[in-house]
Amino acid sequence: MPPKVKTDAEKQLIRTVIMDAARELFIHQGVDAVTMRAVANKIGYSATSIYLYFSDKEQLLRAVVDADVLKLAQALQSTLKISDPLERFLQFGKHYVQFALANPNHYRMMFMTQHPPCDPALSSIEQHNPEQDAYAQLIGVVNNACEAGIFKDELTDPVLIAQTIWAAMHGLCALQINLAEDAWIDWRPMETRIEMMVNMCLHGLLKAAPHE
Amino acid sequence: MPPKVKTDAEKQLIRTVIMDAARELFIHQGVDAVTMRAVANKIGYSATSIYLYFSDKEQLLRAVVDADVLKLAQALQSTLKISDPLERFLQFGKHYVQFALANPNHYRMMFMTQHPPCDPALSSIEQHNPEQDAYAQLIGVVNNACEAGIFKDELTDPVLIAQTIWAAMHGLCALQINLAEDAWIDWRPMETRIEMMVNMCLHGLLKAAPHE
DNA sequence: TTATTAAATTAACGGTGTTAAGTTAACGAC
DNA sequence: GTCGTTAACTTAACACCGTTAATTTAATAA
Numbered sequence: 001m002p003p004k005v006k007t008d009a010e011k012q013l014i015r016t017v018i019m020d021a022a023r024e025l026f027i028h029q030g031v032d033a034v035t036m037r038a039v040a041n042k043i044g045y046s047a048t049s050i051y052l053y054f055s056d057k058e059q060l061l062r063a064v065v066d067a068d069v070l071k072l073a074q075a076l077q078s079t080l081k082i083s084d085p086l087e088r089f090l091q092f093g094k095h096y097v098q099f100a101l102a103n104p105n106h107y108r109m110m111f112m113t114q115h116p117p118c119d120p121a122l123s124s125i126e127q128h129n130p131e132q133d134a135y136a137q138l139i140g141v142v143n144n145a146c147e148a149g150i151f152k153d154e155l156t157d158p159v160l161i162a163q164t165i166w167a168a169m170h171g172l173c174a175l176q177i178n179l180a181e182d183a184w185i186d187w188r189p190m191e192t193r194i195e196m197m198v199n200m201c202l203h204g205l206l207k208a209a210p211h212e
Numbered sequence: 213m214p215p216k217v218k219t220d221a222e223k224q225l226i227r228t229v230i231m232d233a234a235r236e237l238f239i240h241q242g243v244d245a246v247t248m249r250a251v252a253n254k255i256g257y258s259a260t261s262i263y264l265y266f267s268d269k270e271q272l273l274r275a276v277v278d279a280d281v282l283k284l285a286q287a288l289q290s291t292l293k294i295s296d297p298l299e300r301f302l303q304f305g306k307h308y309v310q311f312a313l314a315n316p317n318h319y320r321m322m323f324m325t326q327h328p329p330c331d332p333a334l335s336s337i338e339q340h341n342p343e344q345d346a347y348a349q350l351i352g353v354v355n356n357a358c359e360a361g362i363f364k365d366e367l368t369d370p371v372l373i374a375q376t377i378w379a380a381m382h383g384l385c386a387l388q389i390n391l392a393e394d395a396w397i398d399w400r401p402m403e404t405r406i407e408m409m410v411n412m413c414l415h416g417l418l419k420a421a422p423h424e
Numbered sequence: 425t426t427a428t429t430a431a432a433t434t435a436a437c438g439g440t441g442t443t444a445a446g447t448t449a450a451c452g453a454c
Numbered sequence: 455g456t457c458g459t460t461a462a463c464t465t466a467a468c469a470c471c472g473t474t475a476a477t478t479t480a481a482t483a484a
């Protein structure tokens with residue numbers, strides 16, 4: 001059965017086949033509930049064959065997450081073309097939240113679960129490349145908005161601004177993803193909470209209050 | 213060896229002994245890395261004995277988390293006595309963040325990991341009791357601040373305000389806990405990010421800009 | 425003194441990530 | 455063409471996990 005000798009391209013293809021199967025299962029069942037045997041079974045391999053392409057489950061997960069971070073960057077890419085810096089800033093945030101809520105399990109894997117700290121050198125994503133690195137995109141967007149002079153004068157560090165609004169939006173998404181079903185909390189509708197958070201950020205950051 | 217017939221009080225004591233051992237391990241190694249055998253070993257029991265006191269690992273975890281949520285409420289309790297509504301609001305938030313950063317693994321268990329949705333009826337915490345329920349405390353604090361008229365006039369729903377600032381503070385804590393070590397991000401010092409977030413929230417919510 | 429029974433233990437099951445040992449079929453050398 | 459070599463893959467097996475079933479122990483109640 002083994003048709004022997006695979007080119008590097010074929011090997012890479014199998015890697016992505018494995019990753020796609022794993023992602024599909026991760027998304028629907030959560031990372032912990034997915035077994036290597038299940039991933040293998042989904043693509044007609046034996047469990048141990050996966051270890052020919054990924055050294056262990058953690059590395060497989062990491063590869064999937066890497067690809068998804070790239071996908072996030074691509075989802076945000078379109079907003080970078082918007083010419084008005086404030087509008088670009090707004091749409092960037094909006095798309096970020098949309099991505100998180102539309103792909104909660106991707107999002108959970110990326111930002112809400114504990115992995116060993118990521119070494120940029122080992123990542124498949126080129127750090128600081130604005131087509132691949134969503135964090136670099138964020139810094140860029142905030143930087144532009146800063147240069148356009150829309151933020152209050154005392155806010156001088158774009159990185160600090162970026163990290164703050166990231167935290168705010170992340171909090172919104174993370175609580176929704178983890179606790180939306182929790183009967184303890186009488187959650188307001190998510191749209192309302194998004195609007196409230198955006199308004200709070202804008203009033204807190206912008207020189208002039210947002211129009212209307 | 214089994215000295216037979218334990219009073220209910222003795223049984224409850226053993227429950228807390230188990231919970232304390234589990235918490236200790238959870239905190240230092242993370243929930244997933246801790247085995248029932250390890251918990252049992254720590255208190256000189258066999259693994260299966262734990263099942264005489266907790267039906268499974270999930271319920272043991274839930275009991276630990278419940279106790280920790282109570283501890284959070286107690287940590288916040290002191291701030292409720294502050295007479296000035298704004299100062300109370302500020303200190304409440306400050307203590308919340310302090311608790312999260314001082315007890316990252318507690319915090320992770322409480323708000324950052326996925327459990328089956330919590331049924332208030334099964335919890336050991338009395339919902340809406342301001343001595344036990346930290347969320348009820350938050351609602352109370354925001355309500356008072358609202359009645360004192362410190363928020364912008366258009367902000368009329370205290371619950372929505374509460375959920376928004378919770379999300380903001382949670383985002384701050386959650387990113388710090390999960391990604392502080394990540395070499396990808398050039399994090400600003402945590403104190404600076406806290407200050408920035410608080411200022412953003414205050415400028416975004418308060419009628420008058422915070423003094424100075 | 426003895427039967428009962430609560431409290432705990434050991435044995436065992438099915439399932440997990442992972443490694444070691446085997447199997448199969450395509451290739452290069454003669 | 456055939457024959458080792460070796461890449462690709464599978465099966466077997468290991469150590470460990472959460473959990474359940476069967477068993478032991480010792481204090482009590484008759």
